[in-house]
Every structure is written in C-alpha cells, then in structure tokens.
Amino acid sequence: MLDVSDPRAHRCVNADCVNTPGSYSCVCHDGFAKEGDSHTCTDIDECRSLNTNDCDPLHGICTNTPGSYNCSCQTGCYTTDNGRTCEDLNECMTGNGGCERLCVNTKGSYYCQCGVAYVLTEDGHSCEELDECAAEHVCEQMCVDKVGYYDCSCGDLFTLNLDGTTCEHINECENGHKCDEHGDCVNTEGSYECSCHPGYKLDKDHGKRHCRNIDECAIDNGNCTHLCVDTPGSFYCACPLGMVLDKDMCTCLDxxxxxxxxxxxxxxxxxxxxxxxxxxxxxxxxxxxxxxCGDMDECLLGVDRCNHNCHNTPGSYTCSCRQGYLLGPDGHTC
The missing domain is CATH 2.10.25 (Laminin)
Incomplete structure (x- = not known):
C-alpha cells in the first residue's frame, strides 16, 4: 500500500481507482463524469435538462446536489413522491383562500373575485361595493347608488322624464297652485309665484299666496277732493249733492x-x-x-206804512186816504 503522498499513488478525484497492469484508471462515482483520461470527476448537473432528472416537468423544481439532485414542487402544488409528481393545491378549499367573496383556483395558484357591483381592494382579498354614481353617470340632477346599478332622480318640483335620466320642471300653475282668485299663477324654475290683480297686493301672512284688497282711500283719500269709495280691487271718487265729478274723475265741481x-x-x-x-x-x-212762498198780508200784520187805509195785494200792498185827503207822492202819506 502506497502512502497518499507517494508520487506513485493514484490521483482519482470523485472516482474509484481501478488498478491495471502497470497503471490504474479512475471510475467516476454516480452523478459525476470526467473528460478523456482525466483523473478528476466533476458533478453532473442533472437539473439542466428534463432528460437527466425525473422531477415533475410542469410544476416541479429540480435542485442540483453534489453527485445527485432533489425534487420539490412549486408554490401552490403538493407532492406525495418527493417531487416526482406535483399536484395542484386547491387553495380555495381552505378558508375560501382568504377571499371575502369569490375564490377562483388556478393551476398552482388562485385569485379572488368580487362579482357584480363590487371591486377588489388593493389587498387582493377584500371587496368594496362599487359606487356607480362616483363613476361617470348620465343623470341630469341626482344619482342614487344601488347594488349593481344606479337610478336617476330629480329634486323637488321636478319630475323624471321617460328616458330615466333627464328632469323636467313641474308646472305648478297647472297642478294645484295656491294662488287665490284675485291673483295669477306665474311659473318659475322650481317653484311659482302669485301675481295679484290691480288693486290687490300679496299678503305675507299667507305665504305670499293670498291677494288682499288695497284700500286706496286710506292713502291721500285716493286723490279724491271730496268722497272716496273703496271697492274690491279698485275705488272711485264721489261728490256730495250739488256737485259733479270733473273729467279727471277726482275733482268735484259745483x-x-x-x-x-x-x-x-x-x-x-x-x-x-x-x-x-x-x-x-x-x-x-x-x-x-x-x-x-205765500203772500204776506202786510195790512193784517201791521207792517204797512199807510197813514189811513191799507189794501193787501199779492206780494205787496197799496195805501188810500179817507175822504177829504189826497195820497202823497210817496204812496203812503195822506
């Protein structure tokens, strides 16, 4: 047995040394490979190709290790065979996926929906009712938000037209106004006014709907010089007996x-x-x-100026004298 420091010892790396007559060869361990007569075996990356690993080809994750590899599954999938097969995980089956309303499962994931009349918030799970009136609407006056739609309405004294969007002013003068018989109804935008006939004025105590007679005679006697006679809605000047009304209908002439x-x-x-x-x-x-006027008998009343005899005549009298006297030039003296 040679010491590893001996220059005659083999130089196999990640391989087994196989002795041969006069030499040796290196046989790479599983998961390693070498090029030519090299003594060094390098790791084979099984994850670089679908043909060199058996991880799930669609949702599997291949992780290379020295001399081997590991399989796992993408988020949203699960495995029962160490990543060789990845099955979709239906997140909607657990707590509705955290969605407030609708959960839609997808391959490897899911998403939340809110349905008609609602909008998904920024957290991707909560829903808020959609205010259709806050968006662009076609109502002429007022928009009333409903769940999934909106209605148009009109203010007081207006009515909604058949098109459901525009408003038409109600003509109160044609629909039960409160002006009395001494005034005319004048329609205005959103309301109406009462216009009194000549000789009448609006009474504030009745909401400006009642016309009260104006007593023209109460002010400067109606410009009449003598008598002023007030009538409903008007007046006239009159004169006492012995006078006549002038052309100005105000002045009395004798x-x-x-x-x-x-x-x-x-x-x-x-x-x-x-x-x-x-x-x-x-x-x-x-x-x-x-x-x-009756005749005055001056003779009987003794108011004559005769010296002797008095003779009454219609409206006057004459004098005469007794025998032996003559009547003087004054007609009285004898």
Whole structure:
C-alpha cells in the first residue's frame, strides 16, 4: 500500500481507482463524469435538462446536489413522491383562500373575485361595493347608488322624464297652485309665484299666496277732493249733492243749480247758488221756506206804512186816504 503522498499513488478525484497492469484508471462515482483520461470527476448537473432528472416537468423544481439532485414542487402544488409528481393545491378549499367573496383556483395558484357591483381592494382579498354614481353617470340632477346599478332622480318640483335620466320642471300653475282668485299663477324654475290683480297686493301672512284688497282711500283719500269709495280691487271718487265729478274723475265741481234751472224754488222766490247746493229765498212780500212762498198780508200784520187805509195785494200792498185827503207822492202819506 502506497502512502497518499507517494508520487506513485493514484490521483482519482470523485472516482474509484481501478488498478491495471502497470497503471490504474479512475471510475467516476454516480452523478459525476470526467473528460478523456482525466483523473478528476466533476458533478453532473442533472437539473439542466428534463432528460437527466425525473422531477415533475410542469410544476416541479429540480435542485442540483453534489453527485445527485432533489425534487420539490412549486408554490401552490403538493407532492406525495418527493417531487416526482406535483399536484395542484386547491387553495380555495381552505378558508375560501382568504377571499371575502369569490375564490377562483388556478393551476398552482388562485385569485379572488368580487362579482357584480363590487371591486377588489388593493389587498387582493377584500371587496368594496362599487359606487356607480362616483363613476361617470348620465343623470341630469341626482344619482342614487344601488347594488349593481344606479337610478336617476330629480329634486323637488321636478319630475323624471321617460328616458330615466333627464328632469323636467313641474308646472305648478297647472297642478294645484295656491294662488287665490284675485291673483295669477306665474311659473318659475322650481317653484311659482302669485301675481295679484290691480288693486290687490300679496299678503305675507299667507305665504305670499293670498291677494288682499288695497284700500286706496286710506292713502291721500285716493286723490279724491271730496268722497272716496273703496271697492274690491279698485275705488272711485264721489261728490256730495250739488256737485259733479270733473273729467279727471277726482275733482268735484259745483253745479250752479240756479243758472242751470235745476233749482226747485217757488215762483215767488229767487235762487241763491251755494257750494255745494243752493238756497231758495222768498221774494219781498212773501214768506215761507223758499220752496213754498205765500203772500204776506202786510195790512193784517201791521207792517204797512199807510197813514189811513191799507189794501193787501199779492206780494205787496197799496195805501188810500179817507175822504177829504189826497195820497202823497210817496204812496203812503195822506
């Protein structure tokens, strides 16, 4: 037996030495190979080719070792024969794969889904409801989110059109407005107003829906010079007896009943115009209220100025003297 330090000892590495007449040869261990007459055997990488290992060709993992190799399976697979055969691991069978809603198994892996109306969050497992209104929608006014869809709606005093997206203003003037009979309904955007007829104004105590009569006579007597008469929605000027309304329908002018022959005085009286009205004054020699004037008997009343005899006449009297006297020029003295 030669010492290993002896220059005549063999130089086989990773191989068995086989003695031959006058020499020796090196026979590589399993999993090693050498080139030509080399004494050194190097490791064979069985993993470099599918033909040099029996690991699962689809989901197996080959790990080279000195003189051999090991088989294992990719993540998502399992083996019962040390990696020679790899079977898919259905992660969805255990805790639904950690998915909140839907778990979809794939070869060697899995993924989570949320289904209609939900969206997968960044963690890849949780789901959030999809707000369709937050995305682009076609509603003209308001969008109402539903699970899996959205509806359009309209604000107060609007109605949704048949297209389901646009809104049309409700004409309150055609659908039960609250303006009273003294006002007209005026439709506005989203509401309506009451416009009162002339002579009326909106009453704030009734939500501006009731029209109250304006008393024009309460302000400057309606510009009437004498009498102001308020009527529903209007007014008119009137004059006392003996006056007439001028063309301006406000000013009262005196009627001269005397010159217009409207007075009802006695034929034995004269007319004296006043404003308004007139007075009837009995003529001299008559007495009464002016409308009826009777003859005054000056002789009987003793208001004559005759010296001797008094003779009553309609509206006056005459004087005469006793025999032997003559009536003077003044018609009274004898």
């Amino acid at each position: 009627i001269d009943e005397c010159t217009e022959n409207l007075a009802k005085c006695s034929v034995n009286a004269y007319c004296n115009n006043t404003s308004p009205g007139y007075d009837c004054i009995c003529n001299t020699g008559y007495s009464g209220d002016g409308i009826m």
